[in-house]
Amino acid sequence: MGKFASGFGLGKCAKREQLPKDHISELPLEILLHILSFLTFKEAARTSVLSKRWKNLWTYSARLDFSDFSALKRIEESQGAECENVRKMERCKFVKWVNKVLQLHKALALDEFRVHFDLQGSSREAIDKWLQFAFSRKVQRLQLDLSGHTNFGRQSPKSYAFTYGPLGISRKSSESNPCALIDFKSLRALRLTGVNISGEVLEFILHNCQCLENLVVRYSYDLINVEVSGPLALKHLEICFCFNIRCLTIRDTNLVSLKISYPDTLVLKNVPMLVDVSVDGFSDEGIRGVISRLSCCLLKLEVLTLPVSSGEARELEEMLHELPPQLPKLKQLTLDVLTEEGESLLGLTDLIRGSPNLEKLVIKMGLDDEIVRKRRKLRKAINYSVQHLRVLELSGFLGYTNEVELVKYFLDNAVALEKIIIDTRWDPGEFCCPELETEAEEEEEEEKCARRRAKRRLNRLTPSHVELVIL
Template sequence: MGIGHCSPVSNAKRKLPPGSPQSTSAKRRKPRLRISSLPNDILSSITSKLSLKEAARTSILSSQWRRVWSCRAYIDLSHHTVLSESDKERSWTGPRGIRLNRRKFIKSVGALLQQHEGVGTEDIRIRHNLCDRYAGHINRLVDYAIASKAKGLILELWAVNYGPTTVPYNFPLQVLDTKNSNLCRLELWFVSLSPPASYRGFQNLTKLCLRDVSITNEDVQRLLSEGNHLECLRITYCKMLTSLRIPHCLNRLKVLLVLSFPLLQDMTLDCGVPALHYRGSLIPMEFAAPLKLRKLSIELLTCHSALGFIFNELPATLPRLEMLSLSCTQLERVDSVSRLSKFRSLHHLILNWTISGSARGTTDILDLGCLLEAAPFMEKLELHMVMDHFLHKRYCHEDGELRSLPSCPHSHLSLAHISGFIGEKDQLELALHILHNATVLKSLKIDPWPRTANPIRARVKSENRLANGRSVALEFLCKDDYRNVVSVLEDVGE
């Protein structure tokens, strides 16, 4: 390159002297944007998308980021959020790996909480394989939840590789019996509860969930006797309970869930609760204030007739029942019911009905037609059926004329949904009964796919059954659909 020949230099790369007009205007045109310049609420939202361990690492960026991470509203201290991938894999190496995994979890949680200021915490979840042997460590976590003024605590413990004599963690109820506690939501798994005689009850608690908790009948009474702020109570799989009584002082209770008690023999509701969900065997139930019960969900784990339960077992003292959901497996048909009760306030009925193979020869699905007469003001009807048997006969003209029940005009039913419709004769007869008698019907949805919440076996899912259900509905049901209210679903995703 000769003398005097200069290589071209673009203005973008030319350095300008500081303070020059061009340099000042360039700074005005291109302000330097940093993520730390965002408002704290947006930064908190960003860190909430990260795992707990990743969010804690942001504290090294600056003093501002330390405050952002420490204001995390939801703290999830679990196997997945605290441990590294190598630590998680170690738990698959047997009992020794599980013990090392447990120690690493306790150490990591302690290190994380030392960095957290406990400001703005709403909910804390502690989930790991721990028992009373680690009570000291669990106590520190519970104390942290109280000190951080958290409103929700989920203590989800379980016992693996401890042995049959494992003692569950004894939850210190006295921490709730103080003015320092802001807890209003509490969920306990695999703990033991022994409220002392001087226990004054829950001060602020509005939601209580007990799962696999070791507690006696008398201790449940003592525990709930002062819980007059409770709005939601859930008790699941408490193996020691044989009798359950919900005291009348729970006058603010809105939802009660009693699920899967292996030894429960009876239940008494001395309080008036608007919504009850029960799962278990058929047991006597007493309602001291039946007028308040509006929603009732029953999942029977023992085999029972659906109509037999509705008309013979369901208390006739529920005059304001608006929604009923019943799940059961039927082994035999009930030829007649002792009384055809009237449910004049019932607006929504859901029946999840599994018919076993031994009952199919005697069960007549057309019997369900009496529900139109029993609930004259019903507006929505859902019948979700599973035909749990090998023999299946698609209806055709050679099977004889279709039966019909006496006319029963229904002037309120507007929405009906029948799932598990596989084209059998009595299924078709029931659908026609609904179509002919529901005078204000707007939609009758026919779904060959079984939508029931009960487990569905592989043989129920056969494409042949689904195709038969669709073809029978299109050939025989849609022919009588003069109002164009019938819809036959084609795909399982609809």
């Protein structure tokens, strides 16, 4: 009692409860900014409440990521006439937010500048200024995604058009002396989604961005003819869902990877470094036409993604027999498969014959294909020793006969097989939108059933030395 009366005990407790010294805030500015570089832009902004030292540090952030998914969801969930009112209100709030941040921002250089929101050409003035800001800060990675919450069909003549304006030049001057007008030495990656850009502007950027290595264009209404050629720094190119495109010519470049949606538009010539090709759209000429258009790089391909129906595999088998081995360096093959009338998937095994060094095979099957569920007796395919295949992955697996017999084929013939991954999950991937959330919930029960079927039918088939993973 005496201790408390004298105040000694309380003083001692107060001393013991004293907060430790904030040593982190005393670190040099360069180190604090380096710490912020590991945070998202919103997380970095929240550090302003930590102390006076942190209050304005976020304004020096080298990564600016402007996205508001909660607002996008409110837009998508609104109905009828209300939808347009909500959209206008949210767009106005978003534009004001970005403008305010850019007014406060003090960094002289940007590693990344990203905008993801539902905006169109009506916001041209604001978007032009944002891009000019990014270029003035020597941005290295630029992403402009104006497709909103969903990418489905967001190609429109009303979309924002990326022209010469944000580059600070006029079309007339760009034609007369483009190289002297703007310096793009800092830009290394450009990703445009739901943005209209012409082939002319795209080619101008390619030839003036001396360090541009990664280019992605999706859902561009204005992209019709594109030529990628000459001594470019470009290593990775993706042009997908540009529905008006007529011709994509790629020649005399050191491109390493390519992803396209419309193989019938593709012209490839002299691409000695191309080792990774992904085609996610069907050709009017069939699988034979796709392979023909890739003929100049087949001998060097290491990674290939193709859409294919089980019936088309027989057509390709004949061609592979004519020119074996067709894919001698291929290490990974991904097939987006559509089946017809409960047809066996064993025809796909013919593709493996032209890929003697294949190490990983991924087969993605149709999501809601009722024909997969048709029950029938197991078929047998001609045995062919698969020497190097180590990993087999089946996505969209429902556990029905044609899928099980495909797994059994590789268990019998892939002598080096180490792992089988069975993925029963429904995954909308990058094209997720709120309308699909309900559908995803409905798929959950079917996924559980598929996992039970997979365990029941594959556990007894899989030997102990092969790891079976069911997701």
